[in-house]
Amino acid sequence: MHRLLYRFGDCTVDLAARELRRGGELVTLSPKVFDCLAYLIDHRDRAIGRDELIAAVWGRLDVTDAVLGQTMLKTRRAVADNGDEQNAIRTIPRFGYRWVADVVVEELPDLPRRAGADTQNRTADGAASAERSADAAHFERAAAAKPARRRGRRRTWIVGAATAAAFALGLTGFALAHRDAISPPSPGLSPRASVDVTAVLPATVDASPEWAWLRLGLMDLIAVRLRSAGMTVVPSDSVVALTGPAGSDGKAAQQLVRSATGAQRLIAPKVTRTAAGWRVHLDVHADGRDLEIEAQHEDAVAAARAAAAMLLDRLGRPGGTQGDTDALSLAAVQQRAEAALLVDDLAGVRQAIETASPALQKAPELRLRLAVADFRGGQLSVARQRLEGLLGEVDAETNPVLRARVLTVLGTVATHSDDIAGALRACAEATALLTDRNEPDALGRAYMGCGVANASMGRFDAAAADFARSRIALEITGDALSLARVEANEGLMENTRGHYAEGASVLRRAADRFQRLGAHSELIHTLCDEVETHLALLQPVEALSVSESGLAQLSQHENADTRRAMQLQHAHALAANGRTSEAVALLGVMENEVSPDQEQALVGQMRATRARFKLEGGQAETAIEPAREAVAALARPDDARERAMAWLTLVRALQAAGRGAEAAEEIRKFAAWSATTTIAAAPVYASLADAELRRATRNDATTSYEHALRASETAGVPADMAAVAASWGHALIDTGDLERASAIVGRVARWAGADFTCSILQTRLYRALGQEEAWRDALQRTRGLAGERPIPAALLRPPSRSAPPIGSTH
Structure with a gap:
């Protein structure tokens, strides 16, 4: 027997012995560092995605970027590489890593069986023998199958799919402000690491094109049937996201799903149209135990249900009953609609349901799916009316899970309709119905709805707790897509703050x-x-x-x-x-398409943008009304920063239009409101508005400017700091106070290379100071940033020591 030795530079890697030697000396590595090194070398013919590497080395997906980054840093150091040179391990931006060093493969005799052969690596981590997993064995087998050759150096990113609540999270998002603040799991939920996870792949359909919906429909039917028997099944929308709507079949798809979700069991269905009806064949792939199941029926859905029942029997779980003809017909329509929802085909959802019999169209399950389609299509009032009708029919005693799903979707619709109190009521009832049930999938999404509503009200601590519970529940399901949503929402939470x-x-x-x-x-x-x-x-x-x-x-x-x-x-x-x-022009097109169902926050942002464009174009009078509308529309706590900027625009427009008394009244209301919000931008812009009014009325504005600058620097948002510095800096240059102006302008000098406002402010200061060389460099940079924005004519003239300050650019 022989084993392989990889040689590159002055290093050698022996996978079988789990040894790295550099310059002939043994390098002691932790198991994870060695596994990262081995996996990258073994797959050196391609780039390795971040998630693939994590799944292969850690066997799970909840590994933070910080942990991965530290491991890769140690891996590079082990082979005398670093993040700057990247001579061995190349970072592929927004994807992962690739081994790029030349490798020579040599054959060595197999390891002798003796005690202590791996002492060095075992002592690096007391659990190293346990770390020697199937992944390491795979590296060795794959390497042995490759011919020894020299490699050339190459260089070089909604709830269970069968439930309508899957789409309750996609359009409004908030998440954990701090991941460490995770609450204990709800009763009955165990950590995902101890759960046997199953994934059902899209079905292969051997039939005419009109039956293409069976590809996703039967996949989801089988997944739902297994889940209802107590199995942990990866949500279908996650599987579709990984394989694509059209899907990638075969071993590549199976490996992708397995590595991304941690599923130990994969089920590959195949449905075939026969002279007698339909045949559904299930290939079940598990570690060391493959099964085949086959069922036939004149109805495809019935055949799939029978196959799922047979599989449950083979796995030692109750198979259940097949139901009557009406139930099968309902299941067929339900699965066809769900197949369309999985790929966001809203017309397909409506067609599947509206072509069913009148009796079936009344089924709550189908009406819930229509409500989801309405919501995703932006028809909020239609969706809400449909959902409220359903709540009157779905009883908490007889069907608590379905009622909870209806409530979760209703809560999301209410949030988008700015009815935050209604959203909280709906989501709170949903979580209460699900807490003591084995429905982590639905429970996680219900908590997500509560978090969205709380965050929309600015109740960030409560939102963080809700999202923590949501994350724990969703971890159990292996729902990679929803967990990605949580991460996106975490970023949005940071933005909101x-x-x-x-x-x-x-x-x-x-x-x-x-x-x-x-x-x-x-x-x-x-x-x-x-x-x-x-x-x-x-x-x-x-x-x-x-x-x-x-x-x-x-x-x-x-x-x-x-x-x-x-x-x-x-x-x-x-x-x-x-x-x-x-x-x-783009804003004009958008405003012409505003509908009654348009979200108020979005309308407010459009009005605020219109007002700013008008004011910057010298049309102060016509900027007033859209600015007022924006202030009124942006009333939610999570819109506080946009509202503050719109209010400043309103005050500036009133002042420019000669309506000073109205501007003063708006500042009074602005200041009172800013004291009630926790968003840091509110006092920044309220103080700035007050400073500019004082300056316009020839009163001392220093205190207000100082307050605005302090607040902006405490919050640390560059755009807010630049807004204050530009206003105060130009004011100081106007009065000839160049020493203080320099101190203010210097605070935003770091952004002058990219931001037009900061660049023009710096250009004006250099000219006022008589620094001709610095002025020329700054002016050239400002011209490059200007685009269609005008540069004041006075700034184009060379400075002189005696030159008077030029007029303000505001």
Whole structure:
């Protein structure tokens, strides 16, 4: 017998002995570091995704980026590599890693059987023998199967699918502000590590095209049937996200699902149309125990139900009954509608249900799916009416789980309709109905709904507790897609609190996951949040790049709010890059399409943007009304930053229009409101508005400016700091107080290379100081950033020591 030795540079890796030697000396490694090294070398012919590497080395997905990053740092150090040179391990941005060093493979005699052969590696971690898992054995087997050859160096990112509550989380999101604040699991829920997880793959359909819906419909039917028998089954929407709507069959798909979800058992259904009806064949793949099940029936759904029952019997679980003809017919329509929901085909959902018999159309399960389709299509009032009708018929005593699912969807619709109190009532009742039941899937989504509602009210501690419970419940189900939503919502929570720097990496990671999972709705909303993050961090180029990628996803979405949210962020990004006319035109198109069901927060943001464009274009009088509408519409606590900026625009417009008394009254109301909110931006902009009014009325504005600057620096949001510095800095230059102006302008100098407002402020200061060389450099940079934005003519003239301060740019 022989084993393989990998040689690169002055290093050798012996997988069988689990030894790394560098310069002939044994390097002591922890098991995880060695496994990372071995997996990358063994798969050196391709890039390895982050999730794949985590699944292979840790055997689960809940490994933080910090843990992975530290492990990769130690892995690089072990082979004398580092993150800057990357001569052995190359980081693939937004994906993972790749081994790039040249490798020579040599054959060695097999290891002798003797005690202590692996002493060095065992002492690195007392549990090393346990760490020698099936993954390590796989590395050795795969390496042995490869011919020894020299490798060339190459260089180089909603509830269970059978329930309507799956879509209760995708469009409004908040999450844990701190992951460490996780509450204990609810009664009856055990940690996922001890759960036997099963995943059902999309069915292979051997029939004419009109039966294509069976691919996802039967997959989900079988998953639901197994889940109802007490098995832990990966939600179907997660499986579809991993394999794609059309699906990728065979071993590649199975490996992807297994590694991403941790499923120990995979079920691959095949449905065939025969002369006598339908045959459903199940290939069940488990570690060391494969099964085959086959059932026939004149109805495809009945055949699938029979196959699921037979499988349950083979696994030693109760198989249940097959039900009567009406139940089978209901199941067929239900599964066909669910297959359409899994791929966001809302027309397909309606067609499947509306072509059923009148009696079946009255079934609560189908009406719930219609409500979900209404909601996802942006028809909030229609969805709410349908759901409230269902609640009158679905009793908590006889069908508590279905009632809880209806309540969860209703809570989400209420949140989008700005009825936060109603949302909290619905979600609280849903969690109460589910807490003592073995329904972690539904319970996790109900807690998510509560978290969304609490976060919308600014009750972040309560929201964090709800999301913590949601995360624990969803971990049990292996629902990778919903857990990715939690991560995206965590980033949004950071944004809402003004912690944009912390939220940036979380949102990027979530967007990459949604991209890989094919979750387009979630991806768009995460990209919207990313654009907001880049704008708040004064990164306009990055904001535009993200918004353009979001626009490319819009053709797949029926929901008008989804489209307009992305378009609005794109308009903001265009304006931040000086493409003003494009931004104004896009906003005009959006405003012409506003519907009665339009979310008020989105309407408010559109009005605020219109007011700002008008004011910047010198049309102060016409900016007043949209600014007032924005202040009125942006009333929720989570809209506080947007409301504060809209209120500042209103005050500025009133002042510019010569309506000083009205401006003073607005400032009074603005200050009173800002004292009631916990969002840090509110006092920043309220104090700034007061300072500008004092300055306009020739009163001392220093105290108000100082308060605004302190508040902005405490919050640490670059865009807010720049707004204060620009206003105060120009005011100080106007009065010739260049020493104090320098201190203020210097606070935002770090962003002058990317942000037009900061750049023009610095250019004006250099000119006022008579620093001609610095002025020329700054002016050249400002011209490059301006786009269509005008640069004051006075700034174009060379400075002189005696030159008087030029007029304010405000």
